[in-house]
Amino acid sequence: MKALSRFFSTLVQKYLPDPFVFALILTIVLFLSGLIFTEHGPLEMVQFWGSGFWNLLAFAMQMSLVLVTGHALASSPLLKRYLTRLAGVAKTPAQGVVLVTLGAALASLLNWGFGLIVGALFAKEVAKRVPGSDYRFLIACAYIGFLTWHGGLSGSIPLVAATPGNPMEKTAGLIPLTQTIFTDYNLFITVALLITLPIMTRMMMPTGKDVVEIDRRLLGDDEVATAAAAPAPSPKSFAVAMENSRALSILISLLGYAYLVYYFANKGFKVDINTVNLLFFATGLLLHGTPLSYMNAIAHAAKGTAGIIIQFPFYAGIQGMMEESGLGGMMTNAFISISTPETFPFLAFLSSGFVNFFVPSGGGHWVVQGPFIMPAAQQLGVDPGIAAMAIAYGEAWMNMAQPFWALPALAIAGLGVRDIMGYCVTTLLVSGIIFAVGLSFF
Template identity: 85%
Template structure:
């Protein structure tokens, strides 16, 4: 396992560019592919790219807020204390690796946004706590735990498939969660990932001269971010300064946020989505930081890591536009469907989803691009609609181990580059693929 991870680490160090450059290369690759493999010309592909370019603005804002509000919450004294205490459970580098992998996997199963942020922050605390830990590998372990998300409680495809009015309702009907998340095969895949991934990361763990230790500059914290800012005694405390440092104002706004969350759950059921997570992060972070100005300083400190998200999301939106409107996504999916049987369909749908995810790294985007082809084909072959939907979902989660798009929040928190972790993630891609294949084929 170490030899394999060393091989892929060396490979990505040499050939994998910065995620932004990677997105630019994918854009040009798909542009040319659309011209070569569909009936559309350069003008058509240019239009599809431009029409899709701004389609993920709302989602980009949501993801930026996941990073900012999650980071600000974790920098509060109370939450940071919890993370430090939990990190103290591990006494050796090996125990730290296992703890981070399991913790991130469980957190991502509960909610993917929560897991991405907390996993990276937890890995950072473990790296600070345990001498001899490989910092980049711990961050890789936090991202590897992300594999559980699409079989978890916030999986976008199973949740959308169960929601009235979704794009596939007329074709596939509503698919209840009892046919997707709460099934035997999903339970097997999720438990297998939570058991196998920690073992695998322990076997991959760098030792000896391969260990890259903690860089104090990377892990240095801006103490002013979490501090409660108060006016010096020599400065006249004006109304403005009182408001900036008012605990009462923070408490009032936090109570308003909690009241809405309670109302939302009472009227919609226990539905966790990215907006409810962000609101919880925001209100809790504001409450725990004590004053508005202290919280704003924490947010400003966290916002420095959103650059990659802000600049890359439009390009992936443009790629999704070309993929969808040119028919390339459908062509890739149909190529796998055409050689499928009822027995092989789930696994081949999973593989096609993995390939599409390289260009459309979004669960919701997958449902739009692949749903119209996968779901009718499943119905025609007599394949359970829930399995078909989850095959798309698993393929998206699986290929995230080779697509650096979703690693951006963790990397921003860690202060690392994509080449620092992707070799380990590609190794995980191979191992986890076996788990998904067994779950889809035999359960």
């Protein structure tokens, strides 16, 4: 297992470029495919690409807010203190590994941005307190726990599929969470991951001479938590008083909670991406205590949204070319030709994993794969919720080999991709069995 981890680490470092480069490559591939496989000329393909380029601005904003609100919540002083106390539970490196993996997995079920940041901060706290811990591996455990996110409350695809106005509503209709997240197969997959991942990381844990000592300076307080928890200056003017007003934060948080109560009372428990973002916004503001503290946390969190901001217009352009040129319909027919109602979910899962190398985003997956996966599911009579979750699981699964979403955690840890990717790819191989069983037999 250790040899396999080293092999995959070397492979990823040599041949996996930045996800933005993949988005550019996929754009060119789709453009050329339109010229080769359809009757449209270069000017028409340019028009399809350009007319769709800005169609996902609102969607990109929603995805960015999922990250920053979860990130800001994770960096609140209260949660920081609880992480410190919880880290004290681990007395040995093995206990630390299990605790970090399980903690990151549970946090990712609540919010993927929250899980990424909490996992990294928790790993640092454990590394500080448990002698003999391999810091690199603890950070790897934090990212491995991220594997649960698409089956949780912030899963981009199930939330977006349930949100009015989403890019696939005209094709697949609205898919409520009762058909995606709150299903037997999702419960099986989620519970199986929560049980299996800590056991697997314990088995992969470096021991003896394989443990790598890390520069203790990397274990200092991270800038996010330090900035967020910094004491506010004494109010000397009306402006400063408002910036550091706890009353203002409480009032706005209560306003957010009041709306959520009203929304659920009138529309039932219909959770979508907007309600999740509002919940995390209100809670983060409340826990940070003052508007200025929360804004500082948001400013740090926003650094992680660069990939979303720059890549989503290209995903929109790709969607435009697929829809307008007829490539999406051709892919649908090709997919149907090799699928049956029984094999469709697993094949959709595998195709989603492949696409994740080019589009490492759950929301981006819905845009790129939805136009051919969802119509194919309809024609084969496959439940749309299963089809949507097959796309979601494939994206979450292949994140173990595509390091795009590891970057925020690695930035906090002060590490690089090569420090964790071998362990993650090994996890990919084991977790694929769980996803396959859940999709095929439940």
